[in-house]
Amino acid sequence: MQKSGFTLLELSIVIVIIGLIVAGISAGQSLVRQANLRTVLTDAEKYKTAYNTFKLQYDAIPGDMANASDYWPGAGNGDGNGDIACTVGVTEENALFFLHLANAGIIDGSYSGDVPSCNTYSTPRPTIGTDLPAAPFNNSAYDVGNTIYNNVAEGKYFYFYRIQFSTPDNSWKGVVTASEAHALDKKSDDGIANEGKTHARADRQQWPDQGNTAVCTSSVYNNGTASDYDLSDTGENCAMSFSLQ
Numbered sequence: 001m002q003k004s005g006f007t008l009l010e011l012s013i014v015i016v017i018i019g020l021i022v023a024g025i026s027a028g029q030s031l032v033r034q035a036n037l038r039t040v041l042t043d044a045e046k047y048k049t050a051y052n053t054f055k056l057q058y059d060a061i062p063g064d065m066a067n068a069s070d071y072w073p074g075a076g077n078g079d080g081n082g083d084i085a086c087t088v089g090v091t092e093e094n095a096l097f098f099l100h101l102a103n104a105g106i107i108d109g110s111y112s113g114d115v116p117s118c119n120t121y122s123t124p125r126p127t128i129g130t131d132l133p134a135a136p137f138n139n140s141a142y143d144v145g146n147t148i149y150n151n152v153a154e155g156k157y158f159y160f161y162r163i164q165f166s167t168p169d170n171s172w173k174g175v176v177t178a179s180e181a182h183a184l185d186k187k188s189d190d191g192i193a194n195e196g197k198t199h200a201r202a203d204r205q206q207w208p209d210q211g212n213t214a215v216c217t218s219s220v221y222n223n224g225t226a227s228d229y230d231l232s233d234t235g236e237n238c239a240m241s242f243s244l245q
Contacts, residue, residue, distance in 0.1 A: 057106075
């Protein structure tokens with residue numbers, strides 16, 4: 001009995017169809033990623049507005065508010081010193097920030113007011129969506145705190161990064177590429193990695209105190225000089241900070 005196989009034309013058609021499917025999937029993934037990046041910018045503006053609305057309404061800083069429990073029993077109080085600080089076992093004002101805003105009805109969601117291990121994020125780590133708000137990338141979250149750039153205290157910032165779950169500490173991780181971070185910076189600020197109202201934050205493992213060289217940007221994080229984005233770095237090595245003020 002004669003066996004029939006695919007003709008070259010039929011094989012060519014199949015290959016073209018597979019190519020179109022792969023191209024369609026890639027294009028779809030790119031569109032989703034661009035939508036997620038736009039969401040980050042929208043959320044940064046949302047939390048900036050929420051921060052300033054709270055200040056006007058309560059004459060206090062969310063998270064730092066010293067008499068929050070007078071308004072919302074059991075809410076947890078900050079120390080009222082004007083900072084959004086995080087000191088393990090003392091006050092975790094970065095987590096209280098979201099709890100206070102939610103209790104005031106200024107943002108949606110329900111938050112614990114607790115980040116068990118504070119900024120080091122050794123175990124136990126924060127639960128995304130409960131301790132810190134979820135950001136629109138896998139294992140990514142939003143956080144807040146006081147920030148120093150170029151060795152100058154620049155105020156209060158809204159952070160966007162990935163929480164690393166595979167090692168016991170140093171869990172700040174990048175979540176976007178240098179080119180994506182640069183685009184976010186240009187859309188919201190001046191496009192300079194460590195100046196202005198928007199900043200790049202490289203993997204925590206790459207900070208100077210970890211003994212590593214720069215990723216994401218052209219120079220080591222916070223080294224006192226203006227820094228360009230290293231557009232040749234295609235890894236997801238950039239986290240971001242947006243000023244709340």
